[in-house]
Amino acid sequence: MPEKVLMKGNEAIAEAAIRSGCRHYFGYPITPQTEIAAYMAKRMPKLEDGCFLQAESEIAAINMVIGASAAGKRAMTSSSSPGIALKSEGLSYLAGCDLPAVVVNIQRGGPGLGGIQPSQADYFQATKGGGHGDYHMAVLAPSGVQEMFDLTCLAFDIADRYRITSMVLSDGILGQMMEPVTFPEEETLNNAVPVEKSWALTGTHGLRPPNIVNSLLMDPLELERSVVERFARYGEIAARETRWEEMLTDDADIVIAAYGATARIAANALQAARAQGIKVGLLRPITLWPFPKAPLLELAQRAKAFVCVELSMGQMAEDVELAIRCQKPVLRCTRTGGVVPSPDEVLAKILEAAKG
Amino acid sequence: MTTQLLFAGFGGQGLLFAGKFLAYAGLIEGRQVSWLPSYGPEMRGGTANCSVILSDEPIGSPIVLAPDILIAMNLPSYRKFEPMVKPNGVLLVDSALIGEQSARQDISAYYIPATQLASDENMPGLANMILTGKLLSVSPLLKQETIPAAMAKTVPARKQALLEQNLRAIALGRAA
Amino acid sequence: MPIVFEKPQGLTNAPMHYCPGCTHGIVHRLAAQALDDLNLTGQAVGVAPVGCAVFAYNYFNCDMIQAAHGRAPAVATGLKRANPETIVFTYQGDGDLAAIGTAETVQSACRGENITIIFINNAIYGMTGGQMAPTTLPGQITQTSPYGRDVTKTGMPIKVCELLATLEAPAYIERVSVDSVKNVRAAQKAITKAFQYQAQGKGFSLIEVVSTCPTNWGMTPVQALAWLREHMLDYYKLGVYRDRYAGEVAA
Numbered sequence: 001m002p003e004k005v006l007m008k009g010n011e012a013i014a015e016a017a018i019r020s021g022c023r024h025y026f027g028y029p030i031t032p033q034t035e036i037a038a039y040m041a042k043r044m045p046k047l048e049d050g051c052f053l054q055a056e057s058e059i060a061a062i063n064m065v066i067g068a069s070a071a072g073k074r075a076m077t078s079s080s081s082p083g084i085a086l087k088s089e090g091l092s093y094l095a096g097c098d099l100p101a102v103v104v105n106i107q108r109g110g111p112g113l114g115g116i117q118p119s120q121a122d123y124f125q126a127t128k129g130g131g132h133g134d135y136h137m138a139v140l141a142p143s144g145v146q147e148m149f150d151l152t153c154l155a156f157d158i159a160d161r162y163r164i165t166s167m168v169l170s171d172g173i174l175g176q177m178m179e180p181v182t183f184p185e186e187e188t189l190n191n192a193v194p195v196e197k198s199w200a201l202t203g204t205h206g207l208r209p210p211n212i213v214n215s216l217l218m219d220p221l222e223l224e225r226s227v228v229e230r231f232a233r234y235g236e237i238a239a240r241e242t243r244w245e246e247m248l249t250d251d252a253d254i255v256i257a258a259y260g261a262t263a264r265i266a267a268n269a270l271q272a273a274r275a276q277g278i279k280v281g282l283l284r285p286i287t288l289w290p291f292p293k294a295p296l297l298e299l300a301q302r303a304k305a306f307v308c309v310e311l312s313m314g315q316m317a318e319d320v321e322l323a324i325r326c327q328k329p330v331l332r333c334t335r336t337g338g339v340v341p342s343p344d345e346v347l348a349k350i351l352e353a354a355k356g
Numbered sequence: 357m358t359t360q361l362l363f364a365g366f367g368g369q370g371l372l373f374a375g376k377f378l379a380y381a382g383l384i385e386g387r388q389v390s391w392l393p394s395y396g397p398e399m400r401g402g403t404a405n406c407s408v409i410l411s412d413e414p415i416g417s418p419i420v421l422a423p424d425i426l427i428a429m430n431l432p433s434y435r436k437f438e439p440m441v442k443p444n445g446v447l448l449v450d451s452a453l454i455g456e457q458s459a460r461q462d463i464s465a466y467y468i469p470a471t472q473l474a475s476d477e478n479m480p481g482l483a484n485m486i487l488t489g490k491l492l493s494v495s496p497l498l499k500q501e502t503i504p505a506a507m508a509k510t511v512p513a514r515k516q517a518l519l520e521q522n523l524r525a526i527a528l529g530r531a532a
Numbered sequence: 533m534p535i536v537f538e539k540p541q542g543l544t545n546a547p548m549h550y551c552p553g554c555t556h557g558i559v560h561r562l563a564a565q566a567l568d569d570l571n572l573t574g575q576a577v578g579v580a581p582v583g584c585a586v587f588a589y590n591y592f593n594c595d596m597i598q599a600a601h602g603r604a605p606a607v608a609t610g611l612k613r614a615n616p617e618t619i620v621f622t623y624q625g626d627g628d629l630a631a632i633g634t635a636e637t638v639q640s641a642c643r644g645e646n647i648t649i650i651f652i653n654n655a656i657y658g659m660t661g662g663q664m665a666p667t668t669l670p671g672q673i674t675q676t677s678p679y680g681r682d683v684t685k686t687g688m689p690i691k692v693c694e695l696l697a698t699l700e701a702p703a704y705i706e707r708v709s710v711d712s713v714k715n716v717r718a719a720q721k722a723i724t725k726a727f728q729y730q731a732q733g734k735g736f737s738l739i740e741v742v743s744t745c746p747t748n749w750g751m752t753p754v755q756a757l758a759w760l761r762e763h764m765l766d767y768y769k770l771g772v773y774r775d776r777y778a779g780e781v782a783a
Contacts, residue, residue, distance in 0.1 A: 006379055006391065006509075024614055032395055051613045055606065056639035063603040063636070067610020070597050071577070071618070075610065093600050116395070177418050178376070178391035180383050201595035201611060203575040203618050210544075212589045213597040214580075261417075268416035342421055 004180035009148040010035035012181050013104055013168060016152035017076050018043055019183065021194075022102070024051045024075040026064035028083060031116045032172035033106035036078040058083040062090030062103070069099040070213045072200025074156055078104035080172075081122050082113060084130070091165055092131025096215025098199075098230070100159035102152065103137070104168045106175040107311075109338035117338025118172035120260060123315035126169045127289040134227050136234050138166040138241065139288040141259040145179035151286070160195040162237055169288060171311065173261040173340070238290035245284045246295065248274065252281030254353045255299050257320050257330075258309035259285045262341070266309045269346035278354050288316070293323035300324035305353040309333045309346055329353075358411035359497060360420040363484070364437050365429025365450070367404040370484035373510065374427070375406035377488065377522075381498045381506035382410035390418040403432055410497070425495065427487050428454060429470075446495055448487050466490055468532045474525065482525035489529020540564040542573045546590045553746040553753025556584060556652065558710045559719070560591050563621065563650055566724040567594070572731060576619045577611050579604040583625035584658040602633025605640035608647045619730055621648040627657045630666040630690045637692070644701030644735040648726045651692060654743040655764060662748030666690045669763055674748070689767065693740050697773035703729050704737035705774040709765065711744070711757045718770075734777055742768050 007015070014036045017025065025044060027037040037054065044050035051068070055061035061077045068075035079087060084105045094101050107122050109115035126139045138158045140151040148170065155166035201211055217223035247267065249255060254273075258266040263284040273280045283299060285292050300306075305328055308317035314332040321330050333349035335341045361378060363371040372393050382389040392407040407420035425446045428434040434454045441447055443462040452469035468490050470483035479486075492498055498506075504523060511519045539545075542564025550556045567573040576594035580586055582601035589596035595618075599607040604622035612620040629637050629651050640647065656674055657663040663676040667689045671680040681689075693707045704726055708719035719741060726737035742764050744756035751759060772778070 004383060006376070006383060006389070024610070026610065053609070053613065056635050059603065060606040060609075060636050060639065063600065063606035064610035064613070066599070066603075067579075067597070067607040067612075068614035069610070070607070071611045071614035073614040075614070089600055090603075097597070172395065173392065173418065176393055176395050178379060179415075179418075180389060201577045201597055201618070202615055203577060203595055204593075205574040207574075210593060211595045214589055216586060216598055264415070265417040265419070267414075271416070340419060343417060 002182045002185070004182050006178045007145060007181045008035055008176060008178050009142070009145045009170065009174040010106065010176070011039050012145050012148040013078070013152045014039035014043070015183070016149040017102065017156070018047070020074065020153045020156040022074040022076050022156060023047060023049045024065070024068040024073050026053050026055050026061040026068070026075070026077050028055050028058045028061050028079065030080045030083045032108060032175050033078050033080045033104065035175070036104060036106075058086035059089065062087040065101050065103075066090060066093060066097070066099060069094070069101050070097070070201045072197040072202060074100075074102075074160070076102040076104070078106065080106045080108045081110050081119065084122060084125065088125070088131035090131075091137065092129075092133050092135065093215055094165045095131070095135035095137070095230070096133065097213045098163040099213065100163050101165045102155045102159055102168065103165055104152075105170070107169065107171045109336065115338040116172065118261060118311060118340060119336065119338055120171055120262065120311035121313075121315065121336060122169065123288065123310070123312055126167050127291070127319070135230065136164075136289050138162070138164055138237060138290075139169050140166060141169050141286060141288050142174060143260050143263045143284060145174070145177065146181050148174060149181050149183070158237070158241055162233055164233070164237070169260070171261050241287060242290040242292050243286035244292035244295055245286060247282040247284070249281030249283060249299055251279050252299070252302070253304045254278065254280040254307060254350055255303045256280060256282045256307045256309060256346070256350070257285070257296070257316065258282065259288060259316065262309045262311055265341060265343055266346050268343035269350060272343060272347045273350045278350060280350050285316075291319050291323065296320060296323040297325065300327045303328060304356065306330045307333055307346070307349050307353050309341065311340065312336055358409065358413060359424050360422070361408040361410075361425040361427070362405060362420045362423035362437060363408070363427045363429070364403070364405040364433035367402050369429050370481060371404055371406045371429065374484040374488045375408040377485075377506055377510040378408050378410065378498070380509040381502045384502050384505050384509070385499060387412060388415050390415045392418040403430065405433065425491060425497075427491065429483065429487070430454065431456070446491065448491055450483055450487060452483075464494065466494060468529065470529070473528060473532060477528060479521055479525050482521060485522050485525035486529035486532065489526035490532055492526065493530040540568040542567040542576070542593050544591055544593045548591055549587060550584065551747040553744065553756060554584070555654070555710045555741070555743040558716060559650065559652060559741050559743070560588070562710075562716070562720045562723050563623065564592060565720065566727050567619070569724055570727055570731060572619045572727060575617065576621065577615075579608050579611070579620070579622040581622065581624040581628040583628045585623050585625060585652065586659065588623050602628050602631070603636055604628065604633065605636040605645070605647070605649065609640055609643075609645050612645060612647050616646070619648075619727060621650060621727070623650045624652070625658065626651070626653045626655065626665045626667040630692050638696070638699075641696045641702045641736050641738065642699050644703070646730055646733055646735050648730050649738040650723065651738055651740045652743045653692070653740050653768065654745040655689070656745050656748050658745050658748055662745075667692075669767060691768065693738070693773040696738060701736060702738065702774050703735040703776045706772045707740040707742065707768060707770050709742040709760065709770055711742070711760050715770070729777070740768070742770070
């Protein structure tokens with residue numbers, strides 16, 4: 001049994017990246033994700049081919065990721081909300097170029113410079129694109145430090161397998177908190193089998209025609225075709241990679257939908273409500289894109305109401321309503337700006353839902 | 357069984373360190389643990405706190421709103437969190453820094469001039485561990501034998517010289 | 533019949549889209565020739581900008597990537613750091629390099645990234661139809677300076693070579709032109725030397741090529757070359773602005 005170590009969520013992400021074979025990290029300081037860069041700055045120079053570079057800006061950092069990824073290497077950048085906004089041009093280019101990359105967003109309150117306290121207000125930005133154009137990222141939402149590690153490993157695998165950007169969408173609570181983590185043995189990591197990157201820019205060496213990584217397609221039909229092809233791949237991702245966790249949903253009249261840190265707060269409220277005899281369950285999306293629509297729709301056939309707990313004004317709640325086709329009411333239990341709801345606030349909303 | 361602890365005071369008083377020590381101790385004893393700092397620009401001198409949970413169940417929210425145990429190391433934190441201590445909870449106050457005493461009858465309160473003791477005993481900056489030592493003497497939170505191992509994990513490898521001092525501060529707190 | 537002149541292997545057979553009299557074609561050729569001469573084409577990875585040279589990936593016969601506007605030096609940084617054995621170059625215009633991409637330009641130079649930047653300065657935004665560039669000359673008429681560039685409101689044009697030469701790290705910075713046979717030869721020498729420096733691991737080099745844009749300047753190609761000589765070369769003086777290894781390498 002591997003040893004458990006106490007680690008901050010941010011550090012677990014960085015360690016996961018290194019263990020996933022990422023040797024190229026480009027970042028820019030911003031609270032509350034700075035530990036990721038600090039960890040990389042410490043570790044990368046000690047690794048063969050390890051590259052840590054503090055870029056001049058968020059924009060430069062994501063473009064360095066584009067370069068390293070185009071060169072065929074696993075590359076990552078991390079930031080927090082305002083910095084992710086700056087990176088969104090690069091996110092769109094990554095999509096248009098079909099380059100794999102991992103981008104971490106340890107969310108803080110917004111809009112604007114906002115605050116530095118935890119938030120989930122970048123849900124739309126992450127799941128609906130963020131940058132310009134028709135595209136998606138795979139969006140993974142850990143709810144504990146172990147998952148910060150596990151889902152970062154998965155993010156690299158998904159990125160390579162589908163030539164897509166994987167975003168680890170977390171928040172200041174999970175980034176800053178420490179919990180015990182176990183690292184899997186190297187060979188149990190999925191990424192033991194590297195994906196062939198025949199498209200990488202490594203020089204032709206006179207042996208093949210040039211590889212071109214490009215998102216510019218002037219012919220509308222050609223551009224449309226490339227987007228449609230990409231969406232076919234998105235369909236495959238939705239079919240194979242949608243992940244979620246359910247807790248006590250079998251007999252649930254009320255279903256809480258919450259992800260990340262709020263799912264943990266909701267779990268406290270769930271237990272308090274169960275203690276009062278209310279049949280409440282929790283569905284925690286682990287992938288926010290692809291969104292677990294099917295299990296939500298299925299639950300909607302039995303449940304009376306849904307309660308969405310979010311650190312935003314109710315962004316995921318819209319996806320829940322879409323998933324259940326508005327068949328049941330979706331109550332919002334939301335705090336924003338860096339304020340975190342207490343389990344009691346969530347309980348109150350559950351009671352409201354139970355009253356109907 | 358779940359114990360929620362809150363360390364509250366100024367940044368720089370070692371609140372996060374004390375919390376980390378307890379988290380490691382819980383980990384060694386095979387419990388579920390979480391450690392969550394308040395974070396922000398006030399690295400030194402501003403109010404800061406640290407939530408630690410030790411539990412036999414999976415931990416939900418890592419945020420401690422109503423602590424079973426509060427260690428208060430400055431007046432603003434004392435005033436803010438003293439009313440939130442759960443009934444039958446434990447309150448530990450650095451009485452060298454906080455002149456007030458709790459009127460609550462439903463909690464056990466201990467007043468230790470930890471900062472003064474640390475200064476008298478030439479262990480500056482270890483008021484945090486003196487209070488932690490007192491906590492361990494009044495609460496069955498941890499086994500005695502866990503303490504050195506947890507401390508060895510908590511003190512960074514390059515600062516092992518501080519290990520003995522920290523253990524001494526805990527012992528001092530126990531006796532206080 | 534003996535072949536006395538041919539296209540470098542470093543260029544594809546794709547017909548270029550550049551306007552008649554545009555100097556991009558010459559500079560493409562010089563870059564490709566330099567890679568050929570140094571036997572580096574097979575190792576080369578080029579970064580195309582946003583601007584008239586956006587389609588450079590169709591013309592250079594090596595691995596290519598197209599970067600977002602101004603970000604080419606950052607993309608090149610990632611490419612080079614990931615595969616140090618490749619020869620990485622960017623090919624950028626004045627708007628791309630000296631306006632929207634100023635930070636990436638200055639910081640990659642400051643870090644001494646071991647990359648080569650070929651910078652086309654034609655004092656105007658070409659692709660979008662002739663707007664004022666950071667290098668547009670005082671009084672020069674463009675679509676967005678219809679009364680002539682007013683330096684009291686827009687400042688003086690940026691001298692990129694002079695600016696970057698204040699930094700410690702860059703290995704080699706030279707301004708050349710392609711307005712005459714003599715200058716084309718000098719430009720060839722400079723670009724070759726820049727690639728050679730990269731191959732030798734010497735670090736960052738930038739070659740600024742003072743160029744023409746007959747279409748957006750509203751001139752014939754010949755008039756444009758004359759205008760370049762008369763106006764641009766006075767403000768943008770040709771020469772070596774930095775060479776940390778001068779004398780060490782026989783170019």
